[in-house]
Amino acid sequence: MTWMHVVAAWRGRLRFGVVLLGCLASVPAAFAQYPTQSQVGKDGMTVLLENYASAPLSTPTHGGKASADIDYKGQLGRVTSMRSEPGDAPLANGRFFVNDQSGTLYVMEKFTKKFTPYIKFAEVFPKFESDTGNTAGIVSIAFDPGYAKNGIFYTVHVEKPDMEGSATPTNAHLASLDLKGYETTPAVMPPAGAVHLESVLVEWTDTNIKNDTFEGTARELLRVSFDRNHPMADMIFNPLAKPGNGDYGNLYISVGDGAQGETPGPSHTLPQQLNTLLGKILRITPDTKLHPNDMLSANGRYRIPSTGTDPNPFVKVSGARGEIYAYGLRNPARMAWDVPTKTFLVNDIGLHYWEEVNIVTKGANYGYSEREGNEQLFVDDAGKTGSLKTPPVAFPDRDLLKVDGIDEPVAPVYPAAVYSHQEGDSIGSGYVYRGKLMPKLDGKYIFNDMTTGRIFYVDLPEMIATHGQRNHQAQIHELQMVFKSPFDKSAQIAKKSRMYDIVAEAYAHKGGTPAADHVLPGGSAATTGWKDAEHKQPKTDPEGVAYGGGRADVRLAQSSDGELYVLSKPDGMIRKMASVTASPAK
Numbered sequence: 220m221t222w223m224h225v226v227a228a229w230r231g232r233l234r235f236g237v238v239l240l241g242c243l244a245s246v247p248a249a250f251a252q253y254p255t256q257s258q259v260g261k262d263g264m265t266v267l268l269e270n271y272a273s274a275p276l277s278t279p280t281h282g283g284k285a286s287a288d289i290d291y292k293g294q295l296g297r298v299t300s301m302r303s304e305p306g307d308a309p310l311a312n313g314r315f316f317v318n319d320q321s322g323t324l325y326v327m328e329k330f331t332k333k334f335t336p337y338i339k340f341a342e343v344f345p346k347f348e349s350d351t352g353n354t355a356g357i358v359s360i361a362f363d364p365g366y367a368k369n370g371i372f373y374t375v376h377v378e379k380p381d382m383e384g385s386a387t388p389t390n391a392h393l394a395s396l397d398l399k400g401y402e403t404t405p406a407v408m409p410p411a412g413a414v415h416l417e418s419v420l421v422e423w424t425d426t427n428i429k430n431d432t433f434e435g436t437a438r439e440l441l442r443v444s445f446d447r448n449h450p451m452a453d454m455i456f457n458p459l460a461k462p463g464n465g466d467y468g469n470l471y472i473s474v475g476d477g478a479q480g481e482t483p484g485p486s487h488t489l490p491q492q493l494n495t496l497l498g499k500i501l502r503i504t505p506d507t508k509l510h511p512n513d514m515l516s517a518n519g520r521y522r523i524p525s526t527g528t529d530p531n532p533f534v535k536v537s538g539a540r541g542e543i544y545a546y547g548l549r550n551p552a553r554m555a556w557d558v559p560t561k562t563f564l565v566n567d568i569g570l571h572y573w574e575e576v577n578i579v580t581k582g583a584n585y586g587y588s589e590r591e592g593n594e595q596l597f598v599d600d601a602g603k604t605g606s607l608k609t610p611p612v613a614f615p616d617r618d619l620l621k622v623d624g625i626d627e628p629v630a631p632v633y634p635a636a637v638y639s640h641q642e643g644d645s646i647g648s649g650y651v652y653r654g655k656l657m658p659k660l661d662g663k664y665i666f667n668d669m670t671t672g673r674i675f676y677v678d679l680p681e682m683i684a685t686h687g688q689r690n691h692q693a694q695i696h697e698l699q700m701v702f703k704s705p706f707d708k709s710a711q712i713a714k715k716s717r718m719y720d721i722v723a724e725a726y727a728h729k730g731g732t733p734a735a736d737h738v739l740p741g742g743s744a745a746t747t748g749w750k751d752a753e754h755k756q757p758k759t760d761p762e763g764v765a766y767g768g769g770r771a772d773v774r775l776a777q778s779s780d781g782e783l784y785v786l787s788k789p790d791g792m793i794r795k796m797a798s799v800t801a802s803p804a805k
Contacts, residue, residue, distance in 0.1 A: 253572055253594070253606045257641050257761035258695075259675065265699040265801040266657065266674075267713055268721070271784060272332040274298050274791040276729070277321040279350035280341040291732045293740045294772065296791015297321045297349075300648075302360050303779035307367040309429050311779065320356035320788070321349050324374070326431040335431040340376055342392035344419070348379040351416065353741075353772070354450055354475070354552075358418070361454035363505075364468065370425040370435060373470065373505070375451045378417045380406070380444075388437065395434040404518045406444040409495045412479045412486030414444040418451030420472065422505055440505055440520045443496050446482075449475025449550040449568075458558050465527045468509045471544065472501040473551035473565060480549055480588030481570050483599045490547050490587045493539035493624050498587065500551060500565065500579060502531055502544040514541055532582030536624045547585035547620075547631065553648035554579070555777075557664075560679060564635075566646045566666060571602045574646035575634035576666065578682065586631035589620055593633060593689050618689065633689045635682035636664070638675070642761065643668030644745040647774045651679055654781035659799045665698065665775065665783060670743045671760065672718030672771030674698045674785070701800055713800075717760065718785065719746065719771045725790035739769025739789050746770065 274296035276289045289295065297320035304311040317325045317334065322341040325334040340357055341347045349356025355377040363371035378386060386403050390396040406417050420441040427434050443451055452473045460466035476498035479486040490498025504510055504522040514525040514534065523541040525534040533539040550568035557564070563579040573592025577585055590596055594604035595614060605612040619628035638646075649666025663676040674697070681693035701713040702721050706728050723738040733740045737747065746758055746766035759765045772788035783796045 253604055254639050254641055259638055259642050259697050259761070261697045261699055262803040263699075263801055264659070264676065264696060264803055265701055265715070265799065266660075267797045267800050268700045268702045268716075268718075268785065268794050269797045270705065270792065271795040272327060272334075272793040274317065274319060274325070274793065275323075275334050276791060277319050277323065279320075279356070280322040280347060281350035291730050292734070294788040294791075295726065295729050295731060297356070297788040298786045298791060298793060299357070299774055299788065300359055301327075301776035301784060301786060301793065302362065304428075305362055305364065305366050306779050308362075309367070314431075315778070316360055317793070318357040318360055318374075319791075320358075322347065322356060324357060324360065337431060338423075338433050339392065343388045343390070343396065344376065344378060344386070345384050345389065346378040346380060346382045346386050348377050348382075348416065351377070351379070352448055354448055354452075354550075355416070358450060359453045361456065361470065364456050364460075366428070370428045371505075372423050372425070373440075373454055374421050374423065375454065375472075376419055376421070377450050378419055379415070380417050381415070393433065395432060397436045399436075401437055401439065404439050404442045404520060406442045407496055408444050409477065409479065409486065409489055409497050410492065412477065412482065412484075412489065413446045414477075415447055416445055416450065418443045418445060418474070420451060420454075438520070441503075441516075441518070443474060445475070445477030445497060446479055446486075448478040450477070451475070452550070452552045453554045455554045455556060457563075458556050459561055465510075465524075465529045468506055469502050469504050469524060471554065471563075472503065473548070473554055474499050474501060475550040475552070476548070476588070481598055481602055487588055487598050490549065491584070491589065491620065491622055493533055493536060493543060493546065493622065496540055496542060498546060498548050499540075499543050500545040500548065500554075501542040503542055516542070529581075533624070539624050544581055545579055545583045545585065547583075547587050547590075548577075549587045549591075551577075552646075553774075555648070555650045557651035557653075557679065559653070560651075560683065562651070562679065562683060564649065564651075564664065566649055567634075568645050569640075570596070572604050572607070572640050574638050574640075574643065574668070576636040576646070576649065576664070576677070576682065577632070578635045578685075578687065580632070580687075583632040583687070584620060584622065584629045586620070586633070590631050590633075592637045592639070593692075632687035633685070634692055635685045635687075636677045636693045636695055638668075638695055640745065643671040643673055644743055645669040648776070650775060650777040650783060652781065652783060654783065656782055656797060657799045659802045667718075667773050667775055667785075668745075669773055670745045670770045671766070672722060672773040672787070673760075674700070674718060674773075674775075699801075717764070718773055718787075719766060721794075722771045722773065722787045722790050722792070723767060723769075725787075725792055729790055731789065733769055737769040738767030739771060741770035741772065741789075742768070743770050
């Protein structure tokens with residue numbers, strides 16, 4: 220049998236297309252085989268999980284108006300991120316900032332666990348939208364490295380531009396917000412594909428960071444149009460960059476592909492195109508006075524690193540967006556930086572088969588939407604990967620992507636760790652553990668699958684040693700959880716529990732009423748009990764225990780002291796990883 224390599228034609232009629240380079244193979248080539256069973260094992264590492272805080276109940280916002288009635292069929296407290304202020308801020312030791320995706324940014328006191336509304340986005344932004352899926356609403360928050368002195372922080376939220384009325388924010392319900400001089404920016408449109416939503420990046424300046432009330436100004440920096448999912452996502456400053464360093468004050472922003480990469484047609488290659496912000500990691504300088512010789516953005520609201528010893532990689536490429544730092548991503552929902560090893564990490568949510576942890580380097584191409592995991596991706600064939608096509612398609616001998624604007628073909632960079640949809644279906648957030656409560660996990664990268672609630676770890680040195688090579692990923696292990704249920708009066712000690720079940724129990728006790736065949740709201744092929752066409756069995760975890768339907772919707776958070784927390788949207792709970800109770804035998 221002769222294996223044919225797929226040669227992708229120049230996509231669409233766009234200037235910034237991409238083509239797969241390949242040639243005929245005389246013999247079958249090796250390719251990454253999609254697994255038929257779980258590849259992640261439990262090695263005995265076990266963590267004690269404890270309840271930490273319970274967020275206020277909430278309901279998604281649609282049409283810029285928040286409902287006063289709680290929808291008990293849905294998620295009850297949609298906490299998606301929890302951030303510490305910089306350590307030199309006056310109240311940093313006593314509080315967290317927690318965003319509820321439905322529309323409220325809270326200040327949470329660490330000692331009393333009291334949640335105080337800080338900014339209600341639905342009351343400020345008339346076209347704020349949090350009811351169009353798992354990635355709408357308030358998406359993330361980041362604090363400026365000079366926050367302790369300047370009170371500046373940044374948020375990303377989603378708006379629906381076709382709502383009636385103006386997009387200009389209002390302070391009718393937040394009189395302490397000074398909107399003089401606030402101007403919306405023109406939305407940056409993709410060169411192809413539908414647009415229905417907008418991601419909005421806002422800079423806030425709180426003139427008094429010693430209380431729990433926002434008092435100050437706001438400035439819109441960037442507005443990006445996208446289709447239906449995968450918006451602008453996370454933000455982070457380089458913690459290694461100190462004042463005087465060329466990277467100090469530069470904001471890194473992950474931007475999803477708007478779901479265009481999985482859409483057959485001319486928009487399929489947007490993550491690979493350098494003339495769009497979709498499917499990228501950006502680097503910008505919000506303070507236009509900080510590096511005055513750098514390029515000013517088209518909207519005049521920020522600068523683009525373009526001079527000195529560390530300019531952005533594509534600032535001199537004709538037609539390319541200078542903001543781009545790295546590209547070829549689908550939904551890079553969360554980023555993290557490990558200071559001791561100087562490692563920049565991003566978790567990229569996959570399409571149908573693979574979930575990725577990538578080490579970010581300047582100018583790197585992470586392959587999407589031509590690669591996923593270690594495989595070729597064929598969007599025109601229902602998003603199948605090479606090993607799942609009929610017949611299977613061998614991986615190209617020449618693993619190169621031609622990117623318009625770059626003279627030489629580009630070799631994609633592969634994940635440092637990867638897991639298949641035998642394990643879950645939506646990678647969450649992750650952090651290198653640097654706390655004191657769990658010394659046996661020091662230096663491990665801990666991350667999760669959102670849908671199943673499973674929590675994993677991998678050795679960071681193993682990930683670094685992969686060097687972006689195909690089929691050289693580090694081994695992933697599953698963390699086991701022990702938890703003492705507050706609802707089981709007979710429980711004397713913490714028992715081994717799945718995160719999925721912990722969330723489902725709390726959801727039920729808070730009044731959650733999901734669909735009849737679900738224990739949690741939402742749906743997913745990984746957990747919802749849809750029948751397997753061949754075996755007629757409900758979906759189970761790798762040990763054969765059935766899930767009960769719905770999504771655990773779990774994410775991780777890390778405090779400034781390096782400790783880890785588990786956030787879950789259905790039950791609105793925040794839990795803390797308190798200690799390691801068992802570890803692998805040496």
